[in-house]
Structure formats: C-alpha cells, structure tokens
Amino acid sequence: MKMGKCSHFSASSHIGGYSMKKTAVVILLCVLGMIFPRTSVTAQDQSPDDTAIAEEAFIYGFPMVMNYAVMYEYFIDTTSDQYKCPFNEIYNTARVYTPADTSVVTPNSDTPYSFFCADLRAEPVVFAVPEIEKERYFSVQLVDFYTFNFGYVGSRATGNGGGKYMIAGPNWTGEKPAGVDKVFHCETDFATAIIRTQLFNPADLDNVKQVQKGYQLLPLSTYLGQKAPEVAPDIKWPKIDKELAAKDPYGYLAFLLNLCPPVGAAEVEAPMRARFLKIGLEAGKSFPCCELTTAQEAALKKGAEQGLAAIKKNTDAIGATVNGWHILDITNDREACDGDWLLRASIAMAGIYANDSIEAAYPITRTDADGQPLDGSQHKYTITFPAGKLPPVKAFWSVTMYDGKTQLLIKNPIDRYLINSPMLPDMKKNADGSLTIYIQKDSPGADQEANWLPAPDGPIYLAMRLYWPKTDPPSILPPGHGTWKPPGIVRAD
Template sequence: MLTKRELMRNAAVVALGVTVAKLPPAYAANNAEWPTLVEAKDLAEAGFVYGLPIVMNYAVMYEYAVDRNSGQFKAPFNQLKNEPNVFTYKDTAIVTPNSDTPYSFAWLDLRAEPVVLSVPAIDPKRYYSVMLCDGNTYNFGYIGTRATGSEAGDYMVVGPDWQGDTPAGIKQVFRSSTQFALAGYRTQLFGPDDLANVKSVQDGYKVQMLSAYLKQPAPPAAPTVVFPKIDKELVKTNFFDYLDFALQFAPAQDNEKEMRAKLARIGVGPGKSFNFKDLPLEQKLEFGLGMKEGQRKVDEAVAKVGKTINGWRVSGLPGDSAHYNGDWMKRAVAAQAGIYGNDPEEATYPFTRVDSDGQTLDGSKHNYTLTFPPGQQPPVNAFWSLTMYDGKTQLLIENPINRYLINSPMLPGMKTNADGSLTLYIQKDSPGPDKEANWLPAPDDKIYLVMRLYWPKIEAPSILPAGAGTWQPPGVQRTS
C-alpha cells in the first residue's frame, strides 16, 4: 500500500515525465549504490540534520572571514578582529547574538601549521573567555577566567592531523576536529563608560602562527581555497553542495563514519562531487521532501529541548564531540537555538517564547513583567543578563533607547521594590519615567527571551545541572 508521500511523489514524477533511468551518466558510473527514491528522501533528511550545523558555520565563516563585501566581514584567516562595542540590531550574521560582551574574532586556518593564541593578565573581576569552536560546531576548548584563570598565557590550537612537539612556554594545546576553526573572545563590559578599559584588554590579545611565535621560517603555505558563495537563498537549493565542500576539511571521526558512508551514496563527502542542479527532477523532489522534513524535526526539537521550568526551557545544549556523541539532532538543535553557544559550565541559557501560563509572548498584544524575589537573582560567579529578540528572526530589535538587554552590571542604576525584589518591564512602549530604568523594550510582534548565566555557580542554589538545578527562573507574567 502506497503512503501519501509516495502517492504525491509518483504523481509529481508522472506529471514531470521523468524516470529513475534518467540519472546522469556521471552518477550511474560513479554511484553504483545510488539510492532509490524512497532512500534518497530518507538520506536527505538524515543528511540535513547532520549537516545543518556544518553549513550554518560555513555561512558565518564566509561572511566573517572570506567575503569582504558581506557587510559582516571581520578579518582574514589567522588575524584577530576586536569589536570595541556590542552587537546591535544591525548585526545579522549570527542568530540569537550576544550583546553582553564585546567580541573579538579569529577564524583559524590550521592546514599549514598551528596557531598560537596569547592572552594578557586580566583583572579577575572582569570575566573573559576564549571559546574554541570547530567546523563541526564542537566547543573543543576554553581559555579564560573560569577555564584557565586570569593570568597571562600562550595557548596553541592545532588541526586534526597535526603531529609535533609542544614548544616551551605553551600552557595548553587544543586540537580542532576540522582544519578551519573559530576563536571567539568574550570580554565583559561593565557599562558604556567601560569601553576604553575593554579596548585595553582586547589590545593584549594576540594571534600568531607557530613559526612566528618561535621566530622560525614559515612552512609552505596551504593550497588556495576557492570558497563558494553562500547566502540565505542559495542555501535553500545548494545545501548539500555546501556540506560536500565543507566536509573536505573535516576528517571523519569514528562516531560519524556510518553517516559519512550514507552521504557518500548521494555523492557527498571528500573525493565526491555532489551537484544538486544535475539531479533528475524526481530526485530533486525527494531531496526537497527530505530536507523539509529534517527542518521540521529540528524546529520541533528546538521547541521541546530541555526541561520546561515556569515557561522557560532550560537545557545544557552545546559541548564538545564527546558531549554530542553522534547525536546529530542534538547538535542541530544546539546550532539552531543559538550557534556558538557556550558549554553549560561556561554559560547556561534559559529561553522562552511563552509566559507563565504557556501563552505565546507577543508585544503587540500584551505587556509583561519578570520579577526576581529578594535574594533570588540568577546565581553566577560572573554575571547574568536577559536579552530581547524578535520572535521570528531571533535577532536583536531596533528600539527607541537602544537597549537590547538588562544585565547584572546595570543593577546599580535600576530600581528595586520595597521588599527587595527586582521587577523588569517587558513591553514595546515605555512603562513611564519612573520605571524606564527597568524597561526591556519588546518588538511589536512575537517575543523571544534568552537569559545568559555566565559561569553559573555549582553550589546550591544553582541552575546546574541544567534542568535539574536548585535555582529556577521565575515565569514571565502578563500584565495587560
């Protein structure tokens, strides 16, 4: 008995007048195990879930380190770009951007030789972190206040195949699973008048090739790469072309060999040559169905991730390769919920789209409040924040006071209630001069709220372990 999907597909194939026999000669010759139509749909679905974080990462890398005209370009590979400000609504390359900490970025090309990251001594009161994230979106290491302390130090980042000795003076070696990786620096900002101090810290960050660090001649340069252009439209039809391209720089790990073998059947992977536009129409249809179903399942999993606590979803999504352990859906959910998120020990991110009654947050219909009872603000070693995003795009919103978040460094300028509790006003219009210090402007539409707890405490009360901690975020209350 035919399923509804098979009936739809067969009807489309008949209408298009195409058959399986019309596979291009290149595919017939080089893909003896080319999947059937039903298999193609299933492989496309699984491949989409597996490849989503990889393609998302490539898109950001392309805008930040390759395309100088992208509007988001930071610096070429192996060069550091300090941002002496925080993200605003104008920054659109990364979904759910962090506007707490000025960033510094260094996209690393590890093919020819390792890269050495040097950090200065930093005041222990100022939180900072350097998150190392590879092309698989694995957080493969940390430098910073929590992980390595506040002292100065030199750290080496190596590619997946690097073999060599650790030079004297290197405190720690971090190995990327891919040949391109990202070093993302977060430096705490205490307020607008603190920018000069942040810039001084950023000036102390240094990125250099190992040969330069050792004052030795550089090895032969890696081959020039022609990076394919990517944008939101191209990725809709060329998704597997981009995945095919990115995988050549990502040697297969043991826990992904089965998935790589499946992808090889559709011409995706090192030594393969996938080209979506060359596929017969019925194969394109199956690929489209598979990708659509994969996206639906990712969206559904994002909405259900973690544990619901007072309307907030609390989870410990991001991590290293061992953390995901081949769970490709978990990795895809982490990327879509907020690519380049921290490990829960570095920062935990409760998020919500609903109020305490489970009703969708909508700034066009209601005003809201969020109240922390006395002594029950988020328990952290560093600081906490609450950031407002557009519920549809997960981007920061333009607003009349250029305020995208409220965080604990702002507390001295805020008003507490008579009992010592703290109430935040979440609405599109000002709550009035007497409450504006506690106002988090909302869009005239759906709302997406994210808390960030930097270096959360591990002793009670604590949000850790994520979803089962002794501290719980209070629910968002509808006031009108």
C-alpha cells in the first residue's frame, strides 16, 4: 500500500450509504502483519509523538473497525453468505449458531438470534417486544458504533410483559412519544440490536419463532402516523475484508468517525480527534488527509504494532482467574470505560458484543485447573459441579466448546456444541449428586454420552455463559470475586 495522498478507498462522507468470509476478529488480529511500505528509516527518525498518536488511534479504532466488519457483512453486503437484512428491518435466525456461522468469534449457540441495525440519521425508530411467558429468558442488547452497550430491554431489564421502546440518534431533540415506554439515546448515527430468545430444546423451536414474530421495528413517523422526513443521503460504504482492513485500519477509522459525531458525552473525544490530524487522520476524509513523511509512515506501523500488543496484553487483565477460569468483568458503556479506550478494545477482542456482567457473566478458559493448556489431541478432561452447586442464575447457564485456534464452534459426530441447564433432565448425575461433563474429542461411551461435550483435535477454548446471574449469595458477582466459583477442569487420563 502506498501511503501518500490517496488510499484504496475514499472515506469522504459522500453521504451517498458485516464482508468477512471468516471472522470479524481475524481482520483486526491480522493488522500486526499490515502491509506498510518498507523504508530505511531508523528508530531515531521516528517521532515518538507520532508513534504514540498512532497507537492511541489504533486502540481507539480497534472495536469500531471490528464492528464495521460485522455490520458490513450482516447489513450491507448483499452478496455475503452472512447477510441478514437491510437497515431498519428485523432479521430472525430461527435456529442456533453452528460451525457454519463464522462472522463473530465465540458465537452463542444457546439462543436463536434476531438482529436489526437502525439508521438513525433521518429519524428515530420504535421497536416493540411482545409479552413472553415468564419462564423464557430474552434480552435486547443495544450497541452503538463505539461498541458501547447503551441500553437493554428484556427479562432482567424490563420484564417479560412486552412494551414499546424508541432509539434516537445523536441529533434528535424531541420528546418521548405517547405509548413509548422508554427512549434510548444513541451517540452514533447507527445502532445495532442483538436479540436473544431462549430455546428450551429442539422441540421448542416453533415457540421461539412465534416470539420472534412479535419483535417489530418502525420508523418514528410511521409509528406516529405522520409524514416521513426527508430520507438521509446514501453512504458509499467501503468494502472491508481481511486483506483490506489489514492494509488500512486508519483509513477505516477516518471513515467511521464521520458516523460518530462528537456530540453529547462523546464531546470529550474532540481533543483526541484533533491529535489524530497530526498523523493524517481526519473524520470523513481519505486517509491520509495530508502528505506524510517517511518517518510518519514508520510511526504508523510501529504504533499499530504496539497498539495490538497492548490490547492483547490487557485482555487477559479484564476480570480475575479462578480455578483456571478467567471471569470477565464487563460493563461496556461510556461511563464505565470513562475514556479507557484500551479497556473498550480489550472487551471487543475478548468477545465483541459481550453482554454486561449483570446481564450475563462469562468465565472463559484455555487451561486446566493446573494452568496447563487444554488440548483435545493430547488429553481427556472433566469438569464436575458438586451437588447443589450448579451455576447460580435466574435464567440459564451453558458451557460451550470452541476451537482454540479460531474461537469458532467445531464440527463433531453428535452436532453438540454446548451443554446447558435445559439439558439437565437428560444427563446423568453421580452417586453423590454431583454432575460431571466429559470434555474429549472421542465419545466417552454410550453410557456417558449424554454428558459428553465434544472437543477439537487440538487446542480447546471453553466459555461459560451465566444468563442473568443471581446477585444474592451464592453468586458469581462481582465477577471473579463472588461466593460461587466455577470448578476447575481436570485431566481424566
């Protein structure tokens, strides 16, 4: 890539409008090998200020570019095999995720998903949720372009009684309409909703479909029966894939900043954006927006390398490790991050679109209780919950298996990607009332197969999901410091 006055796409807002064949996170993780021009610049030629600014910009933009990759594949690129629907429409996935779903790492295979991406430039949108039986958990997670969780609707947040809610963009200043229960204010021009609906068992799928039919989305003008405002101009959306993002992360950030105006709480970022001008990065302009010196080009490369290394290192520090499980402590909103862009980026690397811990807690691990790497090609493992000490939740819990190399679901002979609490009636308990899960690549035998969680023939990555964790003891909250602790994984061979 020649980094001069032009780049491979124009990020000017043409205010004229997720494509990844593998995973969204792979795009950003490949940035360490970005294609920058080879130069003969020495370390002394590089400006420490420029390198620091480049690192700051990389860390700041990391989750935003990752989010755009998913958004492009899900809602923009109609040729993608992961495409869902256009903006301001709801897409219902009437199934759970399988190894064929590769857009997002560590995908949830517990709950069928519904999605929408709201374009809030012209007017707000109103979405409705139906009344749902109290036994069925559901949640609507609202995520802005910064990847902040800016609102929740669902069993925990609002109850199962149904309701109408409005999402307003950064420039909307109206009053809450009659009949709307709550207005959620989004700091960016686009907002994504991730809707999870509990599936009790395969026979329950038709019931989930009926619930999903009750999720509705309307422009505010349609909801009010008024004339629609002028349509927002089209945007020329830059194509994104693994190679393009690896070449030009700063160019994508320049484009995305134009969709994230620094208004309201985001005004605190104005000085930082002003610093970005020094490395040729300006909202809505092609990157670089000015001629860069050879030293500045080298500073960009070094800043990106340092930024990625910092994100990786900090990701391991989110939360605490208990019995080999790293329990993520996540509250991913502007107030909680409070300008800590490294924290926001680390949350995205750990699992983009992760719920706040109060909604779902996430113990994850790549090691056994002794700290040794989990490897299905070398060992068999077990995890045993003592009698009366299953995960304490108000909704349900699960343990999901992933390929340790890709963090994607793995193919296996019984098409089982997780074990969760709705499966308990079919599982066998030990004589003392405890429950053992067998973690291995081959079947443990017909008599134990109900408790088998198939593993890959190689590195293992495991994730627990504890939906609506209890706050009273025993509880996993606060994450990593609660009175309930996940049992360690032990070698069975």
